[in-house]
Amino acid sequence: MRNEDVRIVQKALIKRGRKIPDGATGLFGDQTKAAYRAEQLAQGFEGADADGIPGPTSLATLGRLTGMFRLDGAGAPSAGNGKLTLGQVTFRDPGDESGEEAMRRYARKACQLTHMDPRFGVPALATIAKRESASNSPRFRINTTDRNANGPRVADGHPQNCSRGATQCIPGTFATYHQAGTATTPYDVVACMCATVNYVRHRYHVNESGSNFAARVQQADPRRSPHWY
Known part of the structure; x- marks a missing residue:
């Protein structure tokens, strides 16, 4: 294994x-x-x-x-050691900065918390943020049009399951891969990026350092065309 x-x-x-x-x-x-x-x-x-x-x-x-x-419920280690229930996810937007340079700063912090080498993690996460939310532009912090846009209305006025945040986490995924010590809202850029790191490690077998991040996740590779992840 x-x-x-x-x-x-x-x-x-x-x-x-x-x-x-x-x-x-x-x-x-x-x-x-x-x-x-x-x-x-x-x-x-x-x-x-x-x-x-x-x-x-x-x-x-x-x-x-x-x-x-x-x-976790399946008997496997929860990578972020901060797993939440869906009910514990919050939806307050802290108004984090937008722009590519801001995304790189947030990505460095996310790499520090998840023990990923910033040489690989920062460009990968910044690329995902650029493609998923226009680097956390207020207009694109939530997706209300794709197939995930369903469920009861929550505190931000939108369906619960909408993808949110800089790297567009579905709240259920954010809860499962939440990083201990980070905010409980996917609108928080560092929390959203940490959950993304934990998710791609589990789903796409991205290694600890992140050296294969761009190779494993097309959306993180600026040399390839955008692709959902």
């Missing part, structure tokens, strides 16, 4: 002092299995219960002890 969930678990194991010589590669191989077995033993599991294969109890404990993740 190779995905971002594995990478999150590996980083948690390393934080607990378990040895993974190759580091957090996102690949669940023999090194990670041995490290996870060591973690199970440290948690008090014995015999066949300490087999190096993650189970819900040991995995939840690992997340709690390190403060790096919690399990």
Whole structure:
């Protein structure tokens, strides 16, 4: 198995002092299995219960002890460690700055919070913002015309499921991939960008550094034509 969930678990194991010589590669191989077995033993599991294969109890404990993740409803680590319910999403527009330079500043902060290399994350996020919302132009902070524009009216006067914010997050996606410590509204540029990073890591297998961000997500690549993501 190779995905971002594995990478999150590996980083948690390393934080607990378990040895993974190759580091957090996102690949669940023999090194990670041995490290996870060591973690199970440290948690008090014995015999066949300490087999190096993650189970819900040991995995939840690992997340709690390190403060790096919690399990979502499917038993997978929640990458942003700040998952919200849809009811916890708010819709107040803080009036963040617009323009490409402002987007690059916000993107740097989002990279810092999500541990993405700004060399890759900043241009990718700025490109998405330019294409999705004209770099957070007030006119384009919400999409009321596409297929997501449905659901009950919420505090901003628009249907709940409309895409919003600089990188146009659907509120349900924003809630699932919300980054701990950021605002609860997708209108906040940093919060919206962080949720986007966590989403593309899970959905498109963008790696930790973001070096394959533009390759994996066409909308983030200025050398290719725009494409929904």
